Amino acid sequence: MQCDYFSDGRCASCTLMGVPYQRQLAEKQRAAATALAAAFNESSWLEPFSSPPSGYRNKAKWVIGGRPTEPTIGILDGSGRVTDLRHCGICEPRLRESFGPLADFVGGTGLPPYNVPRRTGELKNLIITVSPAGELMVRFVVRARADVAPIAERLPALRQALPQLRVASVNIHPEHKAVLEGSDEVILTEQQTLPMTLNGITLQLRPQGFFQTNSAVAAGLYRQAGAWADELQPTSVLDMYCGVGGFALHCAPRSATSIRGVEISDEAVAGARQSAGDRPGPERFTFAGGDAAAVDTAADLVIVNPPRRGIGTELAHALNASPAAHVLYSSCNVDSLAKDLAAMPALRVRSARLFDMFPQTRHSEVLVLLERAGG
Structure with missing residues (x-):
């Protein structure tokens, strides 16, 4: 490819x-x-x-960078800055379609992206999973519990932009360390699991559960x-x-x-x-x-x-x-x-x-x- x-x-x-x-x-x-x-x-x-x-990954684990009103989602480069990869070709097409609306949503929360070299900011990571049926689970990794409210308040707008969204949650990760998420998870939606149906068998994926990529x-x-x-x-x-x-x-x-x-x-x-x-x-x-x-x-x-x-x-x-x-x-x-x-x-x-x-x-x-x- x-x-x-x-x-x-x-x-x-x-x-x-x-x-x-x-x-x-x-x-x-x-x-x-x-x-x-x-x-x-x-x-x-x-x-x-x-x-x-190509187009095979059902999960994206992006770092959030850039400015509060113009966020980038992707991976860290050698200097600790985020390279935007929202058009990454190994991600499933239905996953890629969600990246633009999610970046817009992040920019509308008013929460500043976490700056890794400076250790400042609130929004750390964005973890998105798409099911075989095309439904989405979206997890926002933030620095503090106070960051949950701005995301929860705007969730209806996100659901309108992404009607295939089934599970949304906020993960609290206050520490500055080389792990993607913390142990505290706040689920924002009534539905708490993403059905992943393979070979006629439905596996229920929860926000912190593991599933093959x-x-x-x-x-x-x-x-x-x-x-x-x-x-x-x-x-x-x-x-x-x-x-x-x-x-x-x-x-x-x-x-x-x-x-x-x-x-x-x-x-x-x-x-x-x-x-x-x-x-x-x-x-x-x-x-x-x-x-x-x-x-x-x-x-x-x-x-x-x-x-x-x-x-x-x-x-x-x-x-x-x-x-x-x-x-x-x-x-x-x-x-x-x-x-x-x-x-x-x-x-x-x-x-x-x-x-x-x-x-x-x-x-x-x-x-x-x-x-x-x-x-």
Whole structure:
């Protein structure tokens, strides 16, 4: 794809911009196979799952800069100023359509954008998510609770400009630190969750819940996991790092009488519980908050979808010694995946597939099906 921001040197986030897409995909597959060569051979790989090379991101995390009446939304440059990226081509078209009205709305609140080098101002970040149905969740990250009122007062005007807006909230983030948001969230709308429907299954996303950034590829990822679960016919499933329940709700064959999910985020757990109520046999599902490393891993099928650092030695050893016949491991970092697989010698790779969740970058997702040796 052609990106003027990249060509002009204003944004270098997409490090593979300009590389033909099929070449990107082939290079990612080759890199993953090389990193994981010690764990399994090429015959274990299924065909990579591709993505639209542009217009794929369902979420934008923008920094707010500029002047109060003329805000910019985008990313910080090396000097701490904001480069406006409201026409970013990797964002879904329906997401891009919201950027102009949102920038106008921000400018009308009278709240000054936060100046990172000077540590002054109030409006910090803008986080926008679009659902597969085209509905929006908008979150304003501000410095103080007093900043909520000017946003809430003008919300009717924003809803008129963006009739597809379903959830709006203000996140309070008073500290000057390199994290995008704080823990305090004020929801301004009656509707508190954004329905994200993939493969006929509706996942309820709350403001501080995690959801995969590429809806089309996430749907493919969950379909693959569900197909493997249907083939295995487990009687019990444990989804660690379950988030809003994407894997658990897709990996629930009729054979499974118990499907448990564990997640550190209470917001995500609340969304997962709500989503489970719409699934066949809702009584089979149990979602709880907690640390995945401290959970009893006894289940026929265990699913792990950890952050980039992987599951770590302690949990890898626990899974290696557990009675689980199969493990589904979804990883966004093949290096940490390779370390974790090396710590689970009792589990061998049966199949694997690369999912191109992030075109124009070197990042991807790899889903691996492990089975217990001799099982």
